[in-house]
Amino acid sequence: MINLPSTIRISFRALRVNKMRSALTMLGIIIGVGAVIAMIAVGAGASKRIAEQISSMGSNLLMLLPGATTSGGVRMGAGTQPTLTMGDAEAILKECPAVSDVAPVLNGVAQIVYGHQNWSTGVVGTTPGMLVVRDWPLASGRPFTQQDVKSATKVCLLGQTVVENLFGDMDPVGHVIRIKKIPFTVVGVLASKGQSPQGQDQDDTIYVPVTTAQKKLFGTTFPGMVRIIMVKGKSADTLSVAERQITQLLKQRHRIGPKQDNDFTVRNLTQFMQTAEQSTKVMALLLGAIASVSLLVGGIGIMNIMLVSVTERTREIGIRMAIGAKTWDIRLQFIIEALILSLIGGFAGIIIGISGSKIITLLAGWSTVVSPFSIVIAFGFSGLVGIFFGFYPAYKASLLDPIEALRYE
Amino acid sequence: MSLIEAHEIIKIYRLGDIEVHALNLVSLSIERGDFVAIMGPSGSGKSTFMNILGCLDKPSDGRYLLEGIDVGGLDRDALAGIRNKKIGFIFQGFNLLPRTSAIENVELPMLYDGIPSKERKEHALRALKSVGLEGRGDHHPNQLSGGQQQRVAIARALVNNAPIILADEPTGNLDSKTSNEIMELLTKLNEESDITVILVTHENDIAAYSRRIIRFLDGNLVSDEEVVKS
Numbered sequence: 012m013i014n015l016p017s018t019i020r021i022s023f024r025a026l027r028v029n030k031m032r033s034a035l036t037m038l039g040i041i042i043g044v045g046a047v048i049a050m051i052a053v054g055a056g057a058s059k060r061i062a063e064q065i066s067s068m069g070s071n072l073l074m075l076l077p078g079a080t081t082s083g084g085v086r087m088g089a090g091t092q093p094t095l096t097m098g099d100a101e102a103i104l105k106e107c108p109a110v111s112d113v114a115p116v117l118n119g120v121a122q123i124v125y126g127h128q129n130w131s132t133g134v135v136g137t138t139p140g141m142l143v144v145r146d147w148p149l150a151s152g153r154p155f156t157q158q159d160v161k162s163a164t165k166v167c168l169l170g171q172t173v174v175e176n177l178f179g180d181m182d183p184v185g186h187v188i189r190i191k192k193i194p195f196t197v198v199g200v201l202a203s204k205g206q207s208p209q210g211q212d213q214d215d216t217i218y219v220p221v222t223t224a225q226k227k228l229f230g231t232t233f234p235g236m237v238r239i240i241m242v243k244g245k246s247a248d249t250l251s252v253a254e255r256q257i258t259q260l261l262k263q264r265h266r267i268g269p270k271q272d273n274d275f276t277v278r279n280l281t282q283f284m285q286t287a288e289q290s291t292k293v294m295a296l297l298l299g300a301i302a303s304v305s306l307l308v309g310g311i312g313i314m315n316i317m318l319v320s321v322t323e324r325t326r327e328i329g330i331r332m333a334i335g336a337k338t339w340d341i342r343l344q345f346i347i348e349a350l351i352l353s354l355i356g357g358f359a360g361i362i363i364g365i366s367g368s369k370i371i372t373l374l375a376g377w378s379t380v381v382s383p384f385s386i387v388i389a390f391g392f393s394g395l396v397g398i399f400f401g402f403y404p405a406y407k408a409s410l411l412d413p414i415e416a417l418r419y420e
Numbered sequence: 421m422s423l424i425e426a427h428e429i430i431k432i433y434r435l436g437d438i439e440v441h442a443l444n445l446v447s448l449s450i451e452r453g454d455f456v457a458i459m460g461p462s463g464s465g466k467s468t469f470m471n472i473l474g475c476l477d478k479p480s481d482g483r484y485l486l487e488g489i490d491v492g493g494l495d496r497d498a499l500a501g502i503r504n505k506k507i508g509f510i511f512q513g514f515n516l517l518p519r520t521s522a523i524e525n526v527e528l529p530m531l532y533d534g535i536p537s538k539e540r541k542e543h544a545l546r547a548l549k550s551v552g553l554e555g556r557g558d559h560h561p562n563q564l565s566g567g568q569q570q571r572v573a574i575a576r577a578l579v580n581n582a583p584i585i586l587a588d589e590p591t592g593n594l595d596s597k598t599s600n601e602i603m604e605l606l607t608k609l610n611e612e613s614d615i616t617v618i619l620v621t622h623e624n625d626i627a628a629y630s631r632r633i634i635r636f637l638d639g640n641l642v643s644d645e646e647v648v649k650s
Contacts, residue, residue, distance in 0.1 A: 017531050028519055330515045333476060334576070335504020335532040337497040413476050417515065 018340075022348040025320070036316045037356035039309025040396065044360025044389045045367055046302035051385040052368035054295020056378035061291055065284040067204045067213065069145035071111075071247050073254060074278040075099075075240040075261075094274045097221065097235040099264060100138075103242060106260055109253035111245045114141035115221050115237035119229040123217065124189040125177040132173055134190060134217045136224020136237075144243040152184040152199030155220055163222035167195040171203040172215040193227055195219065247281065254279060303392075309356065310396035317349050317404035328408050329416025342405040349401020350394060357393030361386055421488050422449040423583065423616055424473065429482035431468050431639075442468040444639045445482070452583065453614045455607070457627035460636035467588070469636065470620050474507055474586045475499045487583075504532050508577025508585045512592035514569040516561040522548065522572045523557035529580045547575035551605060567598035574605060578615075585609070587619040591626055603629045 026033040077094040100115040117136040122129060135141075138160050142149070155166045167190070174183055183197045204213040225231050244253040254277050261267075261275055321328070328341060364386075368379040431443040443465045450456055460466040471477035472484060475491055478499075484491045486506060491499065508529075509515075516525045526544040535543070548557055551571040561569055570590060577585050587606065591599035607629055610617045619630065627633050628647065635643040 014531050014534060014537075017537065024519065326515070327517055330517060331528070331532075332500065333474070333503060333509050333515075334529045335500050335580075337500045337532065340532055414471055417476075417511070 018344055018347055019351070021344060022351050025324075025348055026351060029320075032316060033352060036312050036352055037359065039312035040306065040353050040356025040393050041309075041360040041363055043302070043306030043309040043396075044357045044393050045363035046305050047299060047389045047392070048361060048364025048381060048385055049367040049371065049379070050298035050302040051295060051389075052364070052379035052381045053371060053377060054291065054298050055380040055382055055385070056368075056372075057291045058288060058295060059380050060378050061284065061288045063205070064207065065281065065288065066146070068207065068280060068284065069147070069241075069243065070281060071244040071250055072144065072280045073242040073244060073250065073257070074280055075103075075242060075257065076276045076278065077238070078274065078276065094265065095237050095240055096233075097237060099261060100237065100240045102260060102264060103240065103257055104140075107253060107256035109245055109249040109256055110242055112140045112143045112243040114138055114144045114241040116141075116239040116241060117221055117224045117229060117231070117237045118239075119224075121191045121217075121228060123173065123177065124192075125183075125186065128177045130173060130176040132170075132215050132217060134167075134219060134224065134228060136219050136221040136228065138221055141218060141241065144241045147204065148202045150200045150202045151182065152197070154199055155218075160220040160222050163226050164220060165193060165195045165223055165227065166198045166220065168199045168201055168218040169197055170201050170214040170216040172212055173217055174200055190217065190219070191228055250279060250281065306389075306392060306396060309393075310353070310400040313349050313352055313397060314400035314403060316352075317345060317401055318407070320348070321345065321404045321408040324408075325411060325416045325419040328411050329413050329419065332411070332413035333417060338409045341409040342402075345405035345408050346398060346401045349404070350397040353393045353397025353401075354390075357390045360393065361390060364389065423452040423454075423487060424448070424450040425483075425485040426472075427483040427485075429469075429472060429479045429484060431465070431472065431477070432480045441639050443472075443479070446639075446641045447482075448634065448641060448644070450616065450618065452616055453610070454616055454632060455610045455630045456616075456618045456632045456634060457630035458618065458620045458634050458636065459622055459627055461622070463638075464636040465639040466620050466636045468639075470586060470588055470618070473618060474509060475502050500532075504529055505580055506582050506584060508574075508580070508582040510570065510573050510577055510585060510587040510590045512589040514561070514566070514573050514593070516569055516572055516576075518561055521558050521560055522553065522564065522575075525561070525572055526557075526575045526579050529576060533580060543579050544575070547579040548572070550578065551575045565598075566594050567601060570594065570598075570602050571605070574602075574609075578609070578613075582615075584616045584618065587617065589620055589622075591621070591623070599626065 075095060097115055100113045103110055104113045114137050118133055120131060121134045122131050139154050139157060142154055149168070150171070154168065155164065159166055167188070169183055177183065177188065183200060186197050187194045188197060201214070201218070207213045219228070221237065225236070242253065242257065244250040257277055258273070262273065265274055267273060331341065365381050368381050371377055372379050426446060426448045429443050429446045433440040433442055446469060458466045458470065468477070472479055475486070478492055486502065491502065494502070517528070523541065523544045526547050527540045530540040530543060545557060548554060551574050553568060553571050553575065556564065556568065561572070564572065585606070591602055594602060603626060606617050609615050621627050631647050633645055633647055634641060
């Protein structure tokens with residue numbers, strides 16, 4: 012029968028005899044496993060960033076922009092014609108069943124002052140629905156209400172960046188700030204959201220009731236005008252249904268004939284981001300696949316060295332056979348040697364892969380995520396490579412003729 | 421029943437188109453406890469015969485019974501099992517594993533017999549002691565003289581309590597003084613432990629240690645005679 016501890020000890024001794032050769036053979040696996048882990052980490056890091064950005068934007072999100080009209084034969088870009096109104100927003104919520112929430116937006120840049128601190132930031136006039144649409148919780152205080160919107164109250168919600176710049180560590184709730192010299196009471200603070208997919212600081216913002224923005228801050232060319240309408244669909248599956256319903260409704264409301272171009276644009280942000288996420292995943296897979304090739308090459312290196320080793324040790328194999336080693340005694344000895352090479356290499360490769368990911372993060376500034384799953388896979392795969400590429404040399408060794416092997420010089 | 425019974429053994433090698441008749445109808449039986457020397461010039465078939473006796477090779481035709489078992493019908497692993505338990509080999513070139521201590525070399529047959537590590541060590545130490553190498557267990561082959569290496573090989577051949585020792589020119593690489601020591605050790609094992617010793621040699625003074633000399637020539641067994649001890 013096969014005696015595992017002794018066989019392992021014998022294998023270690025055989026590998027120690029040619030330290031340099033064993034180390035170089037392992038290097039193939041080390042690089043392979045390290046590359047697989049680092050590449051998967053880079054891919055996972057990119058995916059995670061995009062996923063974070065998607066969730067920071069809000070899920071199932073549609074954005075309605077005015078414009079895309081034809082004016083005198085010239086096609087205008089989206090957002091060039093102020094055509095969306097509060098009425099549109101209310102109608103969408105009421106008449107499109109696939110829509111769960113809407114938030115009209117009228118925004119602009121304004122100077123904000125608190126005490127002797129001042130700050131310039133984007134001020135967003137909107138409705139309470141905005142916090143739902145963008146999945147944006149409050150850090151403290153309360154949101155403004157439908158009543159605030161109706162009566163154009165001078166209240167506001169501050170983003171974290173604005174709080175930091177105006178108040179420092181102080182709690183701003185209840186304090187009065189001036190936006191374009193008009194006093195606003197801070198009723199709440201938005202939770203931190205970080206960067207948008209476009210790299211903007213989403214926390215550098217102030218929310219005010221949309222009516223207040225229209226009447227007091229930015230003014231409008233016609234009453235009730237808004238710049239953007241954000242729409243949250245009921246679910247990801249019905250988002251395109253919502254898109255169709257909105258288009259139909261607005262065509263009706265804006266009296267656009269069948270041959271005319273729409274004077275608005277619906278953008279499916281979630282879909283856009285999901286496409287980005289998909290392509291990152293494909294990227295990650297590709298990187299992993301390329302790295303796996305190096306693991307394969309490492310495996311071939313092991314096979315090469317094991318074949319050399321079998322030839323070199325033909326006489327030893329002969330002695331073992333004469334003394335009573337059976338087919339599997341010989342095979343197992345060489346397979347275990349290959350396995351030890353690949354597993355030690357795999358272990359070192361994990362360390363290299365993890366530190367490599369850290370270095371990539373440090374040098375290139377890419378976020379990397381080393382998942383335990385990728386470690387298990389890479390380690391397991393290196394073991395499989397060892398067994399697979401160790402088997403042929405072991406098989407060859409076990410088929411040697413003991414008489415010939417004993418005579419081998 | 422004899423320990424070894426060979427009936428009309430034929431061994432034919434093919435070298436390209438040429439058939440080489442290495443053994444022609446060799447019949448022989450060896451009793452338990454015998455001490456046999458096989459002699460003959462090179463190419464006479466004596467090594468081929470030894471390989472068959474040692475279950476390293478199978479006859480092309482004829483029957484070889486070892487302790488009544490027909491070895492001809494066994495597969496590779498079964499033959500390996502027989503070599504492990506029934507036969508101890510001693511070679512001209514010692515054939516110890518390099519970079520492996522004497523005790524581990526002696527343990528090797530037990531390793532393939534599935535004997536646990538502690539027991540292996542005890543048996544190996546006892547075998548080393550019986551060949552006069554007490555305290556040398558940790559030495560590697562390259563730290564031992566030729567005579568000592570051959571003693572390690574003998575210990576390895578003994579350790580599984582095999583009833584047969586096959587020695588293929590065991591003194592070929594040794595000086596005459598050491599040769600005599602090795603032959604005396606084999607004689608002692610043969611007399612005291614009732615181990616059957618079969619040795620191949622072409623030196624008459626080595627063959628003189630045996631009780632029976634068999635001569636081969638051109639694949640035929642040409643003489644089989646008792647040694648008259650003076």
